[in-house]
Amino acid sequence: MTAAPLTPTPAPVPTARPTTATSGRVLARVTRTEALLFLREPSAAFFGLAFPALLLVVLGLFMPWADQPFDEKDPVLSQITAITGYTPIVLALAIATVGFSTFPTPIATYRGNGVLRRLATTPLPSSRVLAAQVLVNVATLVVASVLAVVLGVVVLDISLPADPLALVLGFVLGATSTMAVGCLIAARAPNTSSANGVGMLLYFVSLFFAGVWMPLPLMPEIVQTISRYTPVGAASQAMGAGWYGQAFPATELLVMAAWTLVGVPVAAKIFRWS
């Protein structure tokens, strides 16, 4: 400092680096607040938590195809019911709902209305708000998925996954890769409506590639191939392979790992606080 020397201020100024705001206690508090706000938003709470289970149960109870064989011509898929075959697809839908909608939207909203800027004036590191959103949305996804599977087993008598390891790997990497894309939205979307616009576009395209409208095994080969390289499509196929007992989904898992490893650092690099 070359500027004019200033006499020391008489007022007490913290000399030690304050650590209050960086403590785990504060992160827990921010997370609890974000969770409360999430639950107060009726549409987010419904689509994030309840919709996957509701969709599975309604289809299972009311669709005539639900207890037919998933695919009579396929030696593996003819052994499970169609609603069992639809279960990993519903899990992929749960992942897409969180990754493209309930996770990135609040962050874009906070950017648009200045919440992030206000937080920047406090000792709280802004990264804590992102961490809290990740925690809230991961919890949402886990609750929604467990709810769907438990109701599927209890109400619809779906058969359990043949290869739980492949299923869990597909689920976890599906969540990380989809949320990595969600991070890209969260990093730049200037406000709620732009996050919703981009998020919903990706959401509906992803649902198509996940086989929500028509199960993937019934779709043309080219659609299945493209699907394998999208996060939600790969998640659907990997979880399907695990559930149905098909070959280990190595390609899909690698694709999802790649999306995660590229998406998160890029999002961190381009993230804007205001």
Next chain:
Amino acid sequence: MTATPVIQVEHLRKSYGSTLAVEDVSLTVHRGEIVGILGPNGAGKTTTVECLAGLRDRDSGHVDVLGLDPARDRAALREVLGMQLQESELPARITAREAAELYASFYADPADPLELLDDLGLADRRDAQFRALSGGQKQRLSIALALVGNPQVAVLDELTTGLDPQARRDTWDVVRKVRDRGVTILLVTHLMEEAERLCDRIVLIDAGRVVATGTPAELAAQSAGEHVLRFRSPEPGVAAVLAGVPGVHGFDGPDDGLAYEVRGGPEVVQDVMVALSAAGVRANDVRLERGTLEDAFLTLTGQDKPRDAATGRRSRSLLTRTEA
């Protein structure tokens, strides 16, 4: 003992790309003062306070806030400086109480959040969600959040923009109360009345430079070289009387409404009234106009110039053409 300034800024400079937002700003704020940064939109007010609050890095210059350098000691500064930003909201569904308690948890030595809400007149709105608060209530909650860390300095940016006159006055009372708690306040505003009513001192900024500093009265006096006396009189001979008064610099009148405008020094009122009375002339509707802060603002920031310059140019060119 000389008082050490709480905020000292010397030759602050900040540009965004090729746009020079702040060219050269120096200012000093002492403990317990309410200092206003006043200037037209785009003058560099917000950039100045963002640099001294550590939200932006300055290009050059020296900034000292409570012995801290905002560019280096951000974490420490945020413990002792509270800031209310313009157009900064909260999540729509958070309650006033939740927000105050959450923000209090960020600080090592926070104020009691509920007491603070009570002090700011939000006691009965504690459990209301942010989206349900009125504009004035949102603004008061915003002030509460800027104060909940028990700061020594509070920066309030465009505090009352968008509030109705009553809410504005209430908010000013709140700011005075905050100062009475011992908080030094830096207030950013483009509202003359707000600066005049609230500030102990004003730093007038235009186009990234400080153009004047002083108390509101001092600033007003700077531009007001002349006092203006207005009155009406139906009687003839007024002009002759005015022409004979030594303190009168100039006058206009009578116009169609028999009104006169007389310009002069501080004694112009007394001199003119005495002279008129001695001549047996009655004056009605006597009004004295002194320079206001608004005059100072317009003169010092050159906001009155572009229009005059434009008309001047136009009439000159018209004249030239006529002559040619």
